[in-house]
Amino acid sequence: MGESTQFANPAVYVIEGLLVFFILYKIFSARRGRSLFVRRIPGLSSLDEAVGRATEMGRPMLFAPGIGGLSIVGLQALAILSHVIRRAAKYGTRVIVPTADPLLYTIAEEVAKDAYAAEGVPEQFIADDVRYLSDSQFAWASGVVGILHREKVATALYFGYFAAESLILSENGQMVGAIQIAGTPMTTQIPFFLASCDYTIIGDEYYAASAYLSKEPTLLGSLVGQDYGKLTMVAIIVFGLICMTLQANFPHLPGISSLQTWFLKFFPTG
Amino acid sequence: MHHNKHLFWSWLAQPRHGWELLAFIAGAVVLGMAVLAFLTTVPQRYRKFLVAGITFLAGLYLSLEFFIPPDPSTQENFLTKGLPTLSSIEMVVGSFALLLGVWNLVHMHGKIVLKLGKGWYNSAAFFISLISIMILGFLRDARVFGTAEMFNVLFSGFMLSLQATTFSLIAFYIVSAAYRAFRIRSAEAALMMIAATIVMLALVPVGAIITSWIPETGFWSAFRIERIGYWILTSPNMSVQRAIAFGIAVGALATGLRIWLSLERGSFFDRQL
Numbered sequence: 001m002g003e004s005t006q007f008a009n010p011a012v013y014v015i016e017g018l019l020v021f022f023i024l025y026k027i028f029s030a031r032r033g034r035s036l037f038v039r040r041i042p043g044l045s046s047l048d049e050a051v052g053r054a055t056e057m058g059r060p061m062l063f064a065p066g067i068g069g070l071s072i073v074g075l076q077a078l079a080i081l082s083h084v085i086r087r088a089a090k091y092g093t094r095v096i097v098p099t100a101d102p103l104l105y106t107i108a109e110e111v112a113k114d115a116y117a118a119e120g121v122p123e124q125f126i127a128d129d130v131r132y133l134s135d136s137q138f139a140w141a142s143g144v145v146g147i148l149h150r151e152k153v154a155t156a157l158y159f160g161y162f163a164a165e166s167l168i169l170s171e172n173g174q175m176v177g178a179i180q181i182a183g184t185p186m187t188t189q190i191p192f193f194l195a196s197c198d199y200t201i202i203g204d205e206y207y208a209a210s211a212y213l214s215k216e217p218t219l220l221g222s223l224v225g226q227d228y229g230k231l232t233m234v235a236i237i238v239f240g241l242i243c244m245t246l247q248a249n250f251p252h253l254p255g256i257s258s259l260q261t262w263f264l265k266f267f268p269t270g
Numbered sequence: 271m272h273h274n275k276h277l278f279w280s281w282l283a284q285p286r287h288g289w290e291l292l293a294f295i296a297g298a299v300v301l302g303m304a305v306l307a308f309l310t311t312v313p314q315r316y317r318k319f320l321v322a323g324i325t326f327l328a329g330l331y332l333s334l335e336f337f338i339p340p341d342p343s344t345q346e347n348f349l350t351k352g353l354p355t356l357s358s359i360e361m362v363v364g365s366f367a368l369l370l371g372v373w374n375l376v377h378m379h380g381k382i383v384l385k386l387g388k389g390w391y392n393s394a395a396f397f398i399s400l401i402s403i404m405i406l407g408f409l410r411d412a413r414v415f416g417t418a419e420m421f422n423v424l425f426s427g428f429m430l431s432l433q434a435t436t437f438s439l440i441a442f443y444i445v446s447a448a449y450r451a452f453r454i455r456s457a458e459a460a461l462m463m464i465a466a467t468i469v470m471l472a473l474v475p476v477g478a479i480i481t482s483w484i485p486e487t488g489f490w491s492a493f494r495i496e497r498i499g500y501w502i503l504t505s506p507n508m509s510v511q512r513a514i515a516f517g518i519a520v521g522a523l524a525t526g527l528r529i530w531l532s533l534e535r536g537s538f539f540d541r542q543l
Contacts, residue, residue, distance in 0.1 A: 013337070023524045027533060072522050075529060102371035103364055128378050132371030136429075138436035150389075164440060171443040174450075185518045187511055195451035196443075203514035207521025218533050222524045229520045 011266035018232055023225030030221025038220060043181050043199035044212045050155040050179045051087045059154035060094035060129075064144055064169060066160025066184065067137050070103040073185055076207055077160035078104070078111045080183070083213040084157060085115035089124055097130045098147055100140040105132040141165035145172045158182040158197070159206070162189045170196035183209060204230075240267060302366065322532035329530035331356070375400075399424075465502055472499020 030036055054061045063084055065077040081097065088095045097112060099105040109130045116125040133143035145168060148156065156173040158166070158180070166182075166189040173180045174196055182193035183201030193200045201209060204226065211219030240263055246253055247260040286294050312320055335349040379393035387393075403424050409417035454460045471477030472495050481495045491497060528534045 016337075019520060019523055020527060023527055024531075027528075072526050072529070076525050079534070099371075102367035102369075105371050105374065106367045131378065132374045136433065138433040139429075142432075142436055164437060167440055167443045167447060168436065171446060174446075185522070187514055187518075190514075192447060195447040204517030204521035206518070207525050218528070222528055222533075226517075226520045226524045229523075230516060233516055233520075 009266060015232070015236075019229040022228035022232070023222055026223075026225035026228065027218050027221040030217040030224070033217075034221075036217075036220045036224050038208070038212055038223060041201065041205050041208065041212055043183065043201040043205070044209055046179075046181065046199050047084065047087065047213070050157070050181060051084075051091060051093060053179050054088070054154035055091040055093045057154045060096050060151050061088055061155040061157065062096045062098070062144070062147060062151070062153040062178075063157045064160070065097065065099060065104060065108065066158070066162045067100040067135075067140055067165065068104075068161025069101040070107070071161070073161045074101070074104050075107075076210065078108055079210040080157075080159045080213070081108065082111050082115045083210060085112055086119050089116050089119040089121050092121075092124060094126065094129060096147055096151060096153070098133050098140070098144050099131065100133060100135055100137075102132060102135070105130065137163065137165055138168075141168045144169055148172050148176050148178065152176055153178050156180045158184070158193065159201075159209070160184065162186055162193075167192040167196065173197075236267070239263070298362075302362065306366075318532075325530060325532060328356070329526075333530075372400075468495060469499045469502055472496045472502075 026036075051061065061084070063081050065074060065081065068074045068077075081095075085095050095112070097108050099108055109127070112130050113122070113125050116122050134140045144165075147153070148169075149172065153173070153176060156169070156178040158169060159182070162169075162182075162184050163186065166184070166186075170180055170182065170193060180197040181199045181201070182197045183206045184190065184193065185203070185206050187203075190200065190202055207226070208223050210216075211223045243256070243260045243263045246256050250256065309320075331349065331352070335347065335353065338347040338349065340347045340350065375396065379396045381387070382390050382393040383397065403421070406417050406421040406424060410421045452459075452463050452466065454463055471480065477495045477499070481493065484490050484494045486494070492501075
């Protein structure tokens with residue numbers, strides 16, 4: 001439900017519009033063939049190493065898409081899953097996908113089928129490898145831990161929405177000696193993953209993962225558009241900072257009070 | 271005409287009981303099956319447009335509902351009334367998916383039990399749990415004597431206790447994770463170790479005692495351990511958290527836009543669409 005207090009502020013519409021414009025503009029310009037640079041993300045660069053290790057050891061990989069449902073976070077996890085399966089399919093390595101949400105499970109199954117087919121090995125798809133375990137947080141976590149130990153997983157990937165179970169999963173991954181890569185937009189869980197995983201993807205790198213792995217122009221364009229959006233926000237922050245600092249230190253500077261009032265009208269504090 | 275339409279919807283939304291309720295459930299299932307059967311017959315080349323069209327319309331509705339300023343007296347705009355219907359549709363689709371999820375579990379564990387494969391007793395425990403809590407749940411709702419207590423034993427006695435046990439394991443895992451994180455292997459790890467030590471000391475009385483000789487006011491008070499700990503949490507830590515939150519928000523917006531406008535490429539359903 002929209003809230004009048006929040007959306008009576010025109011700045012919200014303007015900034016939202018600007019962000020959408022940057023993202024769409026960069027997507028379409030990338031589609032026209034402009035080459036775009038993306039910096040190296042160690043956690044994603046090591047994906048081939050992780051797949052290779054599982055292949056060498058002859059053990060399966062595990063991809064846990066978290067306890068979230070069908071949301072942007074969940075869909076992004078499935079996009080990453082698709083790329084992981086494509087890479088694993090090249091070497092005939094199994095990828096086990098335990099899910100906690102029935103909607104996500106059905107889509108994950110289709111994504112896995114599609115990824116194997118895209119690599120030309122549809123026969124590698126094993127229906128039982130994409131599993132629905134439980135929608136209960138700790139029942140799901142216990143199920144994933146069981147799979148980690150029983151299957152002696154060589155590589156564990158955690159991408160999606162995670163809560164308190166993050167440490168249970170990653171510490172058990174450590175126990176079985178799995179190489180672990182994690183990525184989540186949940187800032188509260190990032191420290192746990194940092195402490196117990198080999199590589200952790202932080203913040204918006206999570207949303208950059210599919211672009212980084214596929215090098216698809218549409219996704220790369222979107223990534224550059226996001227950076228322009230962030231630059232806009234930084235510019236607003238710096239402008240506000242200058243306004244506030246000048247007002248606090250030089251209150252008699254002509255126009256500074258009205259500039260500060262104007263800024264606070266659109267970007268109120270607290 | 272409009273009045274008749276309104277009457278139809280209010281008749282449809284009325285609560286049902288007994289045989290009427292069963293008839294409505296059966297009707298909804300048949301209708302759902304018919305819609306699913308129709309969707310599977312849609313030729314491959316039209317599926318892209320169907321999926322993209324439904325995604326776009328649903329996204330457009332939700333974003334307009336969110337962005338159109340509501341009436342201050344009701345806190346609703348003209349689209350808000352449709353939200354419960356949309357959420358019911360999502361729930362119905364979710365219920366069908368839940369059936370598929372349960373079928374996946376039954377299929378997988380059924381195979382293990384039938385072949386008496388490795389750990390078959392765990393799979394048997396799954397069937398016993400699933401069937402017993404389902405039957406007791408139905409009997410409890412029908413108010414059969416004694417079943418509410420039995421259901422409670424299964425739910426509170428078993429399930430909640432097992433969940434609490436799993437949750438409490440985190441305490442042990444934190445120790446091993448902290449040990450690994452605090453091993454000083456690089457300059458960054460050393461910095462994190464120092465910051466974590468200060469923050470931890472700042473939160474316990476013994477930390478305050480260490481620097482209690484520093485005056486509580488004036489320039490030097492900034493060097494008291496609780497002040498340094500508070501500064502670490504509210505200045506460097508908070509600014510980094512906010513920077514990450516900005517990045518995540520913009521990333522989510524971009525991913526949402528790509529999915530809404532069906533611009534997502536190379537990730538999923540390329541072959542099917």
